[in-house]
Amino acid sequence: MRVKSYLQACILLAVVMSGFGFTAQAESLQTRHVFAAVAKGQAQVQGHLPATQVLQLDVLLPLSDQKGLDEFVANLYDPRSHSYQQYLTPEEFSARFGPSQQDYEATVRYMETHGLTVVGGSLLAMDIQVKGPVSAIESAFHVQMLTYQHPAEKRIFYSPDREPSVDLPFALWHVSGMDNYSIPKPMLSSKQLVKINSNTPRPNTSYTGSVFGYFIGSDMRAAYYGGTQLTGAGQHLGLLEFYGTDLVDLYNYYSVVNAFTSPSQSLNVPITILSTDGTPTSCDYLSGCDDFEQTIDMQEAIGVAPGLASLVMYVGSTDTAMISAMAVRRPLPTTISSSWVWTPVDTSPLNPLFERMAAQGQSFFNAAGDWGNWS
Numbered sequence: 207m208r209v210k211s212y213l214q215a216c217i218l219l220a221v222v223m224s225g226f227g228f229t230a231q232a233e234s235l236q237t238r239h240v241f242a243a244v245a246k247g248q249a250q251v252q253g254h255l256p257a258t259q260v261l262q263l264d265v266l267l268p269l270s271d272q273k274g275l276d277e278f279v280a281n282l283y284d285p286r287s288h289s290y291q292q293y294l295t296p297e298e299f300s301a302r303f304g305p306s307q308q309d310y311e312a313t314v315r316y317m318e319t320h321g322l323t324v325v326g327g328s329l330l331a332m333d334i335q336v337k338g339p340v341s342a343i344e345s346a347f348h349v350q351m352l353t354y355q356h357p358a359e360k361r362i363f364y365s366p367d368r369e370p371s372v373d374l375p376f377a378l379w380h381v382s383g384m385d386n387y388s389i390p391k392p393m394l395s396s397k398q399l400v401k402i403n404s405n406t407p408r409p410n411t412s413y414t415g416s417v418f419g420y421f422i423g424s425d426m427r428a429a430y431y432g433g434t435q436l437t438g439a440g441q442h443l444g445l446l447e448f449y450g451t452d453l454v455d456l457y458n459y460y461s462v463v464n465a466f467t468s469p470s471q472s473l474n475v476p477i478t479i480l481s482t483d484g485t486p487t488s489c490d491y492l493s494g495c496d497d498f499e500q501t502i503d504m505q506e507a508i509g510v511a512p513g514l515a516s517l518v519m520y521v522g523s524t525d526t527a528m529i530s531a532m533a534v535r536r537p538l539p540t541t542i543s544s545s546w547v548w549t550p551v552d553t554s555p556l557n558p559l560f561e562r563m564a565a566q567g568q569s570f571f572n573a574a575g576d577w578g579n580w581s
Contacts, residue, residue, distance in 0.1 A: 232348055232371035236268060237380040238552040241387050244365050249354035255364050257341040261351075261383060262325065262483065264527045265334040267305035267313060268379040269558050275303045279564050293567035296534040300330050303562075309376055310334070316374055320346035326483055331530040332379075332558070335483055347372060347381065356387070363387045380555035382524035390448045390525075390548035392499030393573040417466045423509010424463075424471055430510065438511025444532050444539030445507065445519045448546055450479055450487035451500040459505055475514045477504070482522040482531040503545055525550070529559045533566065544572040 243249040269275060281287035294302070310329045317324060317334065321342035326335030340351045347370035356363050365385035372378055415421035457473070464470040479487040489495035500519065507517060518539060522528035525548065532542055542563075550556075563570055 232373050233375070233377040234369060234371045235378050235380060237555045239366060239370055239381065239384055240368065241365065241385070241551045243357045243387070244354060244367065249357050249363075249365075252353040252355055252362055255340045255351040255353060257339060259340050260337060261340060261343060262335065262337040262523070263322075263343065263384060264327065264382040264483065264524045264530075265313065265317065265336060266379040266381070266526055266530075266555065266558075267309060267332050267334075268377065269303050269332075270305055271303050272558075275561060275565065278302075279561060282565060291567070294565050296330055296538065296566065299562055299565055300332075303565075304329065304332055312374060313378065316372065317346060322346060326527075327530070328534070331534045333526060333530045335527060343384075347384075349384075351384075379558065380526065380552075382526040382555070385551070387551070388549040390546050393545045393547055393575050394499050394502070417463055422463050422467075422471075423506045424467065425509075426506060427510045427512075436511075437513030438515075439513035440515050441511065441541060442516045442518070442537045442539045443507055443511070443514050444542040445500075445503050445517065446525075446528050446532070446542065446544035446546065447500050447503070447519050447521050448485075448523065449495060449497065449500060450481075450485070450489040450521045451497040451504070451519065452488065452490040453477065453479070454490075455497060455501045456504050459501065471509065472512045473508065474512065475508050476516050478516065478518045480518055480520055480531070480535075482520050483524065483527040485521050485523045487519075487521050499545055503543065507543065526555060526559065529556060529563075529570075533559060533562050533568070538566065538568065540568055542568060542570045544570070547573070547575065 241249075278289070281289045282292065284290060307329060313334055314324055317336045320338075322336040322338035324334060325337045327333040343349070344351055347366065349366035349368055349370050351364055352367050353362050353364050363386050365387060370381060370384065416425050456477075460471055460473045481487050489497040489500065504517065504519070508514065516537060518535070520528045520532055522531070532539055560570060
C-alpha cells in the first residue's frame with residue numbers, strides 16, 4: 207500500500223508540474239549571466255542579498271526561427287533580391303520570427319508561480335518584465351544572489367553565483383538585471399560647464415564655434431550638411447538613456463544660444479520622455495541626478511535635424527528593456543542613438559534585437575570612443 211501510495215503521489219505531482227510547463231530537468235538559458243570574476247572566484251564573496259530585497263528583471267524569450275531570420279535579413283539587404291528593402295512591421299516580424307503565444311504564456315505562469323509579478327513587456331516585444339523579492343528570483347532561476355567585492359572598483363556588486371536555469375520545456379534567451387557588475391556610463395569623458403554671457407571671452411582665438419568659440423548643434427549641422435535642405439523632416443529619432451532628464455535644461459539652452467546666434471535656432475520637434483520599465487523619467491540637479499549627457503544628446507540631434515517629426519527618449523534600467531521597446535513602439539524610430547557605454551557579461555543577448563531592427567529598417571548607432579566595439 208505504501209509503495210502504491212508513493213507512486214500515485216509521484217504521478218499526481220508530475221501531472222501538476224506539467225500543468226505549469228515544468229520539466230524534470232531544468233533548462234539552462236541560452237546566454238551567459240555570470241562574469242568571469244565570479245565564475246573563477248576572483249571576486250571575494252561578501253554575503254547574501256537580503257531575501258526580501260526587491261529586484262526587477264527583464265526576461266527575454268528566444269526567436270522561433272533564427273535560421274529563417276538570418277536568410278531574410280541577408281536578402282533584405284541584397285539589391286539582387288526580390289525582397290530588397292521590403293522591411294517588416296513589428297507585427298509581421300513577431301508573427302514570422304517571434305516566440306509563440308503558448309511559450310510566452312507558459313513563461314508568465316512560471317514566473318507568477320514562483321512569486322514574481324509581471325510589470326511590463328509584451329509578446330510583441332519578446333520580453334516579460336518581472337519584479338519580486340530575491341527569494342523568488344532564486345527559486346525561479348535556481349541561483350543564489352550573492353554580493354561580491356568588485357575586482358576593479360571600490361564597491362560591492364551583486365550577482366547570481368551560477369548560470370540561471372528554469373523548469374520549462376524550452377530554454378529562455380536571457381534575463382537582464384540579475385547583476386550590477388557593470389554600471390552604464392555616458393561617453394562624455396570630461397565636463398567643463400561654461401556659463402555663457404556677454405562678458406565670456408573666447409577660450410582660444412583658433413576656436414571657430416558660433417557661440418564665443420564654442421560649438422553647438424547648428425555648427426554640427428553646418429559641418430555635415432552645409433546649405434542643403436535636409437532637415438530630418440518626417441523622420442522619427444530614438445535616444446537610449448539610462449537616466450531621465452529635466453527638459454528645462456534643454457529650453458534654457460535654446461534661450462542662451464538664441465541670444466547670441468543668427469538666425470535663431472528652432473525648437474519645434476515634439477519630444478517624449480518614455481520610461482520603458484518604470485525607471486523615473488525625471489532627472490534634476492536638486493535631486494542629485496545629472497542630465498548633462500541626456501541634454502547634450504537632444505541638443506545635438508535637434509541642432510543637426512531641426513525638422514524631425516519626433517524625438518523619443520527611451521529611459522530604462524536595462525539595455526534589453528529599452529531596445530525591446532524601441533523595436534515595437536509606434537511611430538517606429540528609424541534612427542536610434544546611444545551615447546552610453548556598458549560592458550555586459552555576454553554580448554549576444556542583444557543580437558536578436560539588433561537583427562530585428564535590421565529586418566524592420568531601423569538603424570542603431572552607439573558611441574564607441576576609444577574602447578572598441580564591444581563596450
